[in-house]
Amino acid sequence: MTKSMLIVSRHAPWGGLSAREALDIALAGGAFELPVGLLFLDDGVFQLLPGQRPAAVEQKDLAANLQALPLFGVEDLYVCRQSLRLRGLDGQPLALSATPLEGPELADLFDRYDLVITL
Amino acid sequence: MTKSMLIVSRHAPWGGLSAREALDIALAGGAFELPVGLLFLDDGVFQLLPGQRPAAVEQKDLAANLQALPLFGVEDLYVCRQSLRLRGLDGQPLALSATPLEGPELADLFDRYDLVITL
Amino acid sequence: MTTLHLLSRSPFGTPLDSTLRLLGVRDGLLLCGDACHALQPGSAPLQLLEHLPDSVALHALAEDLEARNLMAPERVRVVDYPGFVELCTRYDKVNGWL
Amino acid sequence: MTTLHLLSRSPFGTPLDSTLRLLGVRDGLLLCGDACHALQPGSAPLQLLEHLPDSVALHALAEDLEARNLMAPERVRVVDYPGFVELCTRYDKVNGWL
Amino acid sequence: MKFAIALFSPPHAPSSRRALRFAEAVLAGGHEINRLFFYRDGVYNAADSIVTPQDESDLPAQWRAFVERHALDAVVCVAAALRRGVLDSREAQRYGRVAVVPTPPWELSGLGQLHEAAQSADRLVCFGGD
Amino acid sequence: MKFAIALFSPPHAPSSRRALRFAEAVLAGGHEINRLFFYRDGVYNAADSIVTPQDESDLPAQWRAFVERHALDAVVCVAAALRRGVLDSREAQRYGRVAVVPTPPWELSGLGQLHEAAQSADRLVCFGGD
Secondary structure, eight states: OOOOOOEEEOOOOTSSSHHHHHHHHHHHHHHOOOOOEEEEEEEGGGGGTOOGGGGTTTOOOOHHHHHHHHHHHHHHEEEEEHHHTTTTTTTTOOOSSOEEEEHHHHHHHHOSEEEEEEO | OOOOOOEEOOOOOTSSSSHHHHHHHHHHHHHTTTEEEEEEEEGGGGGTTOOOOOOGOOOOOHHHHHHHHHHHTTEEEHHHHOOHTTTOOOOOOOSOEEEEEEEEEHHHHHOOEEEEEEO | EEEEEEEEETTSOSSSHHHHHHTTTTOOEEEGGGGGGGTTTOHHHHHHHHTTTSSSEEEEEEEHHHHOOOOTTTTTTEEOHHHHHHHHHSSSSSEEEO | OOOOEEOSTTTTTSSSHHHHHHHTOOEEEOOOOOGGGGGOOHHHHHHHHHOTTSSSSEEEEHHHHHHOOOOOOEEEEOOOHHHHHHHHHHHHHHEEOO | EEEEEEOOOOOHHHHHHHHHHHHHHHHTTTOOEEEEEOOOOGGGGGGGTTTOOSSSOOOHHHHHHHHHHHHHOOOEEEHHHHTTTTTHHHHHHHHHTTOOOOOOSSEEETTTHHHHHHSSSSSSEEOOOO | OEEEEOOSTTTTTTHHHHHHHHHHHHHHTTTTEEEEEEEEGGGGGOTTTTOOTTTTHHHHHHHHHHHHHHHHOOOEEHHHHHHHOOOOOOHHHHHHHOOOOSSEEEEEOOHHHHHHHHHHHSEEEEEEOO
């Protein structure tokens, strides 16, 4: 029986390798046709903001990796609404469509997956 | 003219190398007979608690390094009182005598030193 | 499906509340490393832990309490490594908050 | 003696207030890296910054704002690397909050 | 039960030792470890060039002895390892560098090995942070 | 003005690149750098075994080129480097390991060099964190 995996990405995109290395786990899971979900939590929500230009700090854009998620079969994307709200981002347009969750919906999400990896 | 250096140690003693590497800078400064001060701030105040037994996690005790400070001429030890208070430690006995400072006294301390290194 | 959540970072350096919000009512929490400082009497993190529903089981790794000269409050079960392994078998999955 | 304080970590991951408490009235602050997220409109860190005395000069590194699509509020002076170097010469010392 | 254990922290982080003591207790408790996976800064645990001060625990040596003694499957993520300078002799030759991870018992491979281990284990336990 | 610059973060942290761009601007502005000091995880910037993905900035190579071009004094803290596996050929020989830091332009030395640089500089600037 194939197990589902929830990957929780908690870090902003250009402050280190964390966001990239979480995405790599998601894409690898998708490439193996595993059921993978991705939750953007805490500073991880900054990955979803449009109009970022990481070339300004000589970093590779993650946008391509994010857009590749559905191509790799990773279609279950979630974002923590409380994390958005704390950062003044609630209601802002996001570059990627992710299901906003809050309160008990988040615990329910954890509940539905067989495995969780937080980065 | 010799410059004075304030070293700000902000991390708990057994959670990584930060506390040890801050102390090493202080001891090296003392060995060169430089005027060095040490401020325990934020989680750094946990370094001052008595009765710790790092052997339980197979780590070397920092107590010897802390006790060595005056021998190396590092006698100006300070602790942030607000950091103690936030951790429920205000008024607790400390293993090392450090001058408690708070509010504008901390900005004054920074002001008095020629150099600051925060770890 | 129940989750055992591992916490190892200091609760004063990284906000604890955003993690605690995600706990399910039947989940468990294991404090290790600097996360054990959350048990410091009179601190805000301890208050947050005490406000968790009774159904959430709290645990702490013995060696990390001993290293830090901390006492566990009555609600917190102290475990050694065999106990840590046993906890992992009892919950359906394990999530490490890095 | 005045100090230029460098901040590079996210203000949501590590508490900003304990650092801001230590600023002298004539000190300066330079936000770089993820610390620039403190300028996010409507966020708590921005409120903390706005409550600093007017005598504390606020700066942000241009490239980090651009990378994050952030606008600096009027009070914040945006600097490039030559401006960063110039700031270091203007203050008596520089303290990096790692 | 079958455990997959992942480590994301370097040997000088307490979570490296914690992961090792946990792994020892897993085997001592009659359980099985189907794979150890080293990702992010965890790849440094396989670096052969680390010199630990004599009076401190030598985690890279302890990991190596543990892996060898129990003939465990110990996989180091190759992408994470390359950018951190942890190379085996094949990668070192390819890029004209020196090898700092010995081949046996360590193996450099991809993230697929993490998923495979997680799929075939009863529990995945990740160690990281401090 | 004379600058002493210390770096505490590894090449894959943004503060490594920030420190380098700052150092370049210091020289471009007609100032002087009396020493670069690499401490804590900053010692990895001198590791010769790091292989950066082709489409990313290769900070260890950029640091090396910068240090060589301007003939700078670049000191790597020996205690921090040993425990992180960053060894020059002398230390590698002493401990029976492979060298992952080339001798020129890098030099392994003690924390006294940080103090000496800070004493003789007009400004000490430390880079670390993210």
